[in-house]
Amino acid sequence: MPTLPELGLALADARDRTDDLFRLVRPDSLYERPIPQRHRILFYIGHLEAFDWNLIGRYALDIRPFHADFDRLFAFGIDPPPGQLPADRPADWPALAEVERYNRRVRDAIDERLDQVPEQLLHVAIEHRLMHAETFAYILHQLPYERKRGAGPEQPAADARPRASETIAIPAAEVRLGLAVDEAFGWDNEFHAHTVEVPAFRIGKYKVTNGEYLAFVRAGANPPFFWIERGGQWFCRAMFAEIPLPMDWPVYVTQQEAQAYAQWRAKRLPTEAEFQSAALVTPPEPSGNFDFRRWDPEPVTAGERPGVPNQLFGNGWEWTSTPFAPFPGFEPFPFYTNYSEPFFDGCHYVLKGASPVTAAALVRPSFRNWFRPEYPYLYSTFRLVEC
Numbered sequence: 478m479p480t481l482p483e484l485g486l487a488l489a490d491a492r493d494r495t496d497d498l499f500r501l502v503r504p505d506s507l508y509e510r511p512i513p514q515r516h517r518i519l520f521y522i523g524h525l526e527a528f529d530w531n532l533i534g535r536y537a538l539d540i541r542p543f544h545a546d547f548d549r550l551f552a553f554g555i556d557p558p559p560g561q562l563p564a565d566r567p568a569d570w571p572a573l574a575e576v577e578r579y580n581r582r583v584r585d586a587i588d589e590r591l592d593q594v595p596e597q598l599l600h601v602a603i604e605h606r607l608m609h610a611e612t613f614a615y616i617l618h619q620l621p622y623e624r625k626r627g628a629g630p631e632q633p634a635a636d637a638r639p640r641a642s643e644t645i646a647i648p649a650a651e652v653r654l655g656l657a658v659d660e661a662f663g664w665d666n667e668f669h670a671h672t673v674e675v676p677a678f679r680i681g682k683y684k685v686t687n688g689e690y691l692a693f694v695r696a697g698a699n700p701p702f703f704w705i706e707r708g709g710q711w712f713c714r715a716m717f718a719e720i721p722l723p724m725d726w727p728v729y730v731t732q733q734e735a736q737a738y739a740q741w742r743a744k745r746l747p748t749e750a751e752f753q754s755a756a757l758v759t760p761p762e763p764s765g766n767f768d769f770r771r772w773d774p775e776p777v778t779a780g781e782r783p784g785v786p787n788q789l790f791g792n793g794w795e796w797t798s799t800p801f802a803p804f805p806g807f808e809p810f811p812f813y814t815n816y817s818e819p820f821f822d823g824c825h826y827v828l829k830g831a832s833p834v835t836a837a838a839l840v841r842p843s844f845r846n847w848f849r850p851e852y853p854y855l856y857s858t859f860r861l862v863e864c
Contacts, residue, residue: 484599485591487838491606492584494769494836495525498613501625508567511619512854514557517567518620521613523576526583527551529602533587536812537598540586547571547579554612556820559851600662601813607836610769614834615854618716627717627772642689644679644863645755645786651675652754655804656843666817667843669806675754680747681860683777683787684795685738687713688724693738702853703729716772725776727788727858732796732826732850735859744861749799749845751862752829755786756842761831765791768837774856786860790840793858794828801825801847825849832856 479487499522510517516524527548534540535548542548550571557563587594617625656663657670687704691711694700704722705712711722730738732746739745747755765788766775774792781787789795802821809818828846831839833856848855 479596481592481596481599484596484603485588487603488591488599488606491603491610491836492525495606495610495613498610498617501617501627502620503624503626504573506620506624507573508570509620509624510563511616513562514852515612515616516554516563517565517570518613518616519570519573519576520551520554521609521616522573523547523551523571523579524554525606525609526580528605529587530583532602532812533594533598534583537594538590540590543582544579547576553815556849558824559849597662598812601810604662604664604836604838607838610836611832611834611856614716614769614772615856618714619854622718625717642861643682645682645784646679647675647677647751647755647758649675649677650754650757652750652757654750654753654843661841663843664816664845665808665810665813666801666803666845668808669804671805673750675750678747678751678754679863680751680755680786681862682785684727684793684858684860685735686724686777687722687726687728690728690730690738691722691724693741696741698734698737698741701728701730701734723774723776725778726774727777727793729774729793729856729858730796731853731855731857732848735796735857736798736850739859739861742861743864745864746796746798746859747862749797749827749829752789752795752797753842756789756829759785759789761790761840761842762788765831765840766833767791767831767835767840769834771833774833789829790831791835792833793830793856794832794835794846795830796857796859797827797829799827801827801845820847828855828857 502518507519508517531548531552535542651672652675653670653672655670656667658668703714705714705719712719713722735746762780765780777788800823810816825847
C-alpha cells in the first residue's frame with residue numbers, strides 16, 4: 478500500500494494531468510458543451526476541486542466553507558436519461574477567473590492539512606480525478622478541431638488489413654470477482670470478493686476491428702459514431718484530425734452495436750465473469766496502450782503474446798453482457814453514497830479493461846466501469862465469445 482507521502486505525490490501528479498488536459502482547450506471554448514449529455518467544459522475545471530473540497534475539506538476535516546455556492550454548483554456530474562438533456566446557458570456559469578481562485582484556495586487548504594487526511598479518502602480523490610481525466614479526454618475528443626490545441630493525429634499502421642478471427646480456449650475455473658476487505662483500495666462496487674463457477678469457453682484473441690465491423694456496415698448496419706463517410710471512403714474521427722479508417726484498430730461502438738454485431742456473427746459478448754476468467758491467464762501488460770501513452774488506438778495485434786487474449790487491458794474498454802449490479806454484501810461508501818448505487822438500475826452495463834486514456838492506477842482486474850448501452854462517446858470496444 479502507498480505511504481501518505483506517496484499519496485500526496487500521486488495527488489499532485491493527478492492534478493498536473495488534469496491541468497494539462499484543460500490547457501488543450503482554447504480559452505474561447507471553455508463554455509462549450511461538446512457532448513449534449515454532459516456539462517459544459519467549465520464545470521469540469523471546477524468539479525475536481527469541489528469534489529476534493531466536499532470530500533476532504535468538509536467531510537474529513539470539517540473546515541468552514543468559504544464558497545458554499547461553488548461547493549454545490551460543481552458538486553455533481555450528470556447522466557440524464559435519453560431525451561432529457563440539460564438546458565443551461567453559458568451565462569449561467571461563473572467566470573473562469575472566479576473558478577481558478579476557488580481552485581487555488583481549495584488546493585492550498587487541503588495541502589496544508591494533507592497529513593490529517595485519511596488514506597482511503599486520498600485514494601478516492603486521486604482516482605476520482607483520474608477517472609475524470611478520461612471523461613474529459615472523450616469530451617475533448619468531440620470538441621471541433623479548431624477549438625483545441627494539441628499534437629497531430631497518430632497515423633495508422635501501414636498494414637491496414639482486417640484481422641482474421643482467432644479464438645483462445647479459456648478453461649473452466651472458479652473465478653473470484655471483486656476485492657476482499659483491506660486487500661487493497663477499491664471502490665464500493667468492487668466489494669465484496671466472491672467466487673463464481675465459469676464453464677470453459679472460447680473468446681476472441683483480438684478485439685473486433687474496424688475492418689471486421691465494416692463488413693457489418695456493408696451488410697446494412699449503421700456506422701459507428703466515430704466513423705465518417707465521404708465520397709465512398711471511410712474516415713475515423715481521431716483526437717486531433719480525421720484520418721483514413723485504420724482497418725486494424727479496434728472499433729469503438731456502443732453496447733447495443735456490439736450486441737448486434739455479435740448476433741450477426743452468431744456469437745455473443747462475454748459476461749463480466751468470463752472476462753475475469755480470461756484475465757486470470759492474461760494479466761495487464763505494463764507497456765499496453767493505456768495511461769495516456771497515445772490519444773488514439775493502435776492495431777489490435779500490438780504487444781501480442783502467444784496463446785492468450787490480446788489487449789484485455791488497454792486500447793479500449795470492453796463491453797460485457799452483464800448489467801451493472803452490486804456484488805453480495807455491497808455497502809455504499811458513507812462519504813460518497815451516490816457513486817455506484819444510483820446506477821444499479823438495469824440500464825447500465827459493465828465494461829472491463831482500459832482505454833488509451835485510462836490512468837495506470839485504474840488498470841486492475843477488479844475495476845468496474847459502466848455506461849448506458851446506447852452511449853456512443855466512449856472509447857469502448859468488444860470481443861466475441863463463441864456460443
